[in-house]
Amino acid sequence: MQLSEPTTAAAADTRVARRLRTAAAVLFASLPAIARAADSGTASDAPANQLDFSGLLYGEASRVAVIEPIAKLTHRFANGQSLSGQLGIDGITGASPTGALPSGKVTTVTSASGNVTTSAADQIPTTKFNDIRASFDADYAVPVGTLFKSTLGGHFSREKDYQSTGANAQFALDVLQRLSTITVGGGFNHDTSFPTGGTHAPFTDGTTVLTTDPQGKDVTTWMVGLSRVVTRRLLVGANVSGTNEKGYLTEPYKVLSVVDTDGYPVSTLTEKRPDTRTRKSVLGSAVYHLADDVLYLSYRRYWDDWDIRSHTIDVRYRHELGADTWWEPHVRYYAQSEARFHTWGFAQGAALPQYATSDYRLGKLNTLTLGLMYGFHLLDYPGTFTIRGEYMSQFGETHPEGAVGVQKSYSLMPGLSIGSLTAGYSIGW
Amino acid sequence: MKTRRAVGVILLAAAAASLSSCAAMSVKPWDRDLLAQPKMRFQPLPMVHAVDNHIYFSKEGSMGGDDVSGGGCGCN
Numbered sequence: 437m438q439l440s441e442p443t444t445a446a447a448a449d450t451r452v453a454r455r456l457r458t459a460a461a462v463l464f465a466s467l468p469a470i471a472r473a474a475d476s477g478t479a480s481d482a483p484a485n486q487l488d489f490s491g492l493l494y495g496e497a498s499r500v501a502v503i504e505p506i507a508k509l510t511h512r513f514a515n516g517q518s519l520s521g522q523l524g525i526d527g528i529t530g531a532s533p534t535g536a537l538p539s540g541k542v543t544t545v546t547s548a549s550g551n552v553t554t555s556a557a558d559q560i561p562t563t564k565f566n567d568i569r570a571s572f573d574a575d576y577a578v579p580v581g582t583l584f585k586s587t588l589g590g591h592f593s594r595e596k597d598y599q600s601t602g603a604n605a606q607f608a609l610d611v612l613q614r615l616s617t618i619t620v621g622g623g624f625n626h627d628t629s630f631p632t633g634g635t636h637a638p639f640t641d642g643t644t645v646l647t648t649d650p651q652g653k654d655v656t657t658w659m660v661g662l663s664r665v666v667t668r669r670l671l672v673g674a675n676v677s678g679t680n681e682k683g684y685l686t687e688p689y690k691v692l693s694v695v696d697t698d699g700y701p702v703s704t705l706t707e708k709r710p711d712t713r714t715r716k717s718v719l720g721s722a723v724y725h726l727a728d729d730v731l732y733l734s735y736r737r738y739w740d741d742w743d744i745r746s747h748t749i750d751v752r753y754r755h756e757l758g759a760d761t762w763w764e765p766h767v768r769y770y771a772q773s774e775a776r777f778h779t780w781g782f783a784q785g786a787a788l789p790q791y792a793t794s795d796y797r798l799g800k801l802n803t804l805t806l807g808l809m810y811g812f813h814l815l816d817y818p819g820t821f822t823i824r825g826e827y828m829s830q831f832g833e834t835h836p837e838g839a840v841g842v843q844k845s846y847s848l849m850p851g852l853s854i855g856s857l858t859a860g861y862s863i864g865w
Numbered sequence: 866m867k868t869r870r871a872v873g874v875i876l877l878a879a880a881a882a883s884l885s886s887c888a889a890m891s892v893k894p895w896d897r898d899l900l901a902q903p904k905m906r907f908q909p910l911p912m913v914h915a916v917d918n919h920i921y922f923s924k925e926g927s928m929g930g931d932d933v934s935g936g937g938c939g940c941n
Contacts, residue, residue: 593937657929744926801925
């Protein structure tokens, strides 16, 4: 690896770096002895075993909090094949918007599981919830010759009211003196939703149970990709991918408000979404090696038959400090249009449409993400450590066209601030 | 239709440029020291990337782009 000596700017970071190292030493002191005793490894060293660990702390202002530890173990066989298993646990708690409008008075909402939430007059009503999600993923990679590699994968996850089971396959072929790689992949997931209290009939007040049977959803994914070495320092790639979803795609706990002529909510109705969705996207990526630093760029264009269109730009810059230590700032900007059946709510007496939702995630939405990662090695501990903090800001259409009466004075999509802290550790032996 | 046509043109142009690039042919195997570094992958830290994708999937209306693995979630 060609790395320069630490720069003056790098030297100025020494105090911060020392504190982060100390914090990391405390954080990872409880790692298994095998990991501490093992030697450091990189992908080019191709160690026989690799352990990757990640821990996420995630918090939304006045809403959801998540803690998510993930561990992945990979074993590479002598014949070049590899097998990996990954286990993840999500602990989720907090409050989520119901989809209802501000009431103009204090509102109390009781969820299907019995949780009670009180909202102020101008607040978007939310309902409390908590859940634990456990997931297991496995991958088996089989190289054929030196130019072809196939990877087979499986997935299973389970939470209180949702289960997902899936399999996928991906094939990569190096061509043109190994300067280009063609990738083709596909996957299938069968998901099952079993809402607490049963599945409610659409466009009802939530007391009519349609069925207590689980609701299924099949998801088929495909992808074609091409990556290309352009120069000694530049790698570019393009992916085209699509997803077909079929089955129960409605969010079972979301509702819409019905308002009177003055805009005051008089009732709520359960939402209804189509039972199919076709998504497509094109992703362009580039990685450029400067003297020591590396610049990562990507742009994704996404569209689906619910009429959501989005642009995503992602930029990261890895600034080397020397001795496998680096800073990596991250900026991401995302902008989407609204689904054709997204609405603020209903006017009392108006005819109901075929589909409708007030879920802000299907409305006009922007997300700005700013992050900073610090990657390093510890003197007495092998492996690579990373610590990253990120701030996300979501903002959308606060005063949608068509809002009635008092609702015009409320922000129907208040901005959401999200903070996250991710710690990672990788070691090979 | 305009979007699809534009995407098709971009992809064809990218594929043609990729497969016919003369500059790339000059990158000999012994010149690939930089490209061989783990940090020269599109996603050098796949686990962090997967965590990010899970967050974005749960908070936005779009998904996908670079992977076919991973499972569903009741979060969206």
